[in-house]
Amino acid sequence: MISTFFNVGGEQQLAFAPLLVWGLIFLFGGSLGVAIYKSLKYIKGHKIAVLGMQYSGKTQLLAHLRNIPYDGYVNSLGANPYEKFTLHLGDRDVRIANGKDIPGGAEYIRDYYKQMIVDNEIIFFLFDAYRYLHDNNYSRQTQARLAFIYDQMSGHDKNTVIFATFADKLGDKDKRTDAYTMIKQSVDDKPYRSLFKYNFLILNMKDEKKVLLDCLNNKIFKK
């Protein structure tokens, strides 16, 4: 049947036939493999790590992603595991694997950061934008932590998202834009400046859930 379908000279037809059969097998097998992989990815979920400074909004971020209320939360103390959940981004759903909400204290860096960076594909890092620009000690600590994260990421292909939070404390839109520029300039000469190149956002984590989800939809979990 294949030889009559392709009107080529007799022996050449027969030579092409196995190639064609194998080609079709690879094509369908490959498509099936991709479909299975995407299904498994949906079932297992994307692996995310939420890291950041104390009081920067990490738990609030997770509450937004999980679509659960944040009211009544206490300060995070000790690692709080969460189950895998579905992130609703407009007209599609993205599965997020189970993980841990860890506090922002420096004592957690040694025991959690390295493993969380290695184990997860998307790394979120949060810090307080207002404090960063007004408290030298805080900005130094934030930069030290970013340097640490950058070192740990070396050799691993990771997607990073930097959120500078408490944008409401910065003032109006122009002041926010200035703050954005100043923060970027502050890391211009640092080896980890590339972390701020693509996915860096200043926002009010408490009240700007839509901005957060838009960022995730358009930049992180692109269609």
Next chain:
Amino acid sequence: MNTILYTQNETATTPNTIMVDGVIYNDFTQQEAYKAFKYINQKSEKSGKWEWLIKQLHKQHVILSPNFKYVKDADGVFIRASFNEKDEGERNMAFMFFTKERKMSVVTNIIDQTASCIQRSVRGDEIRNFAKAIRKVQYIQYAVSLIILFILLWIL
């Protein structure tokens, strides 16, 4: 280490407090304090068998702290909950507590005394209420076991 209390303070600039057997360490670079913190932090990652009960009590607002955790193991009792006092972000300050004492009535008294050393108070009566709820469940389990045993003996 017989008792450890670890808590964050009102602001992010104030170092966390850890109290080991009545001695307060405010600076976390100290070797002993870090060792104690690591120990209590590991306890916080264990799964307790009463998590189902904690979820129920949350729904009933008997337990108020959303991060409430209770683990009893061979070493002692670990509790994570929050104080009445709030931080600069108006959130109740959380604490982690461990004691080698295993009797809940004694544990709650120790927590109260330890917290008062740093001018804090445990939120509501949630730990005492939780202890009462455990006792209630245990009595019911005991009663059910006796009934089943009685039925089996009667059948046999």
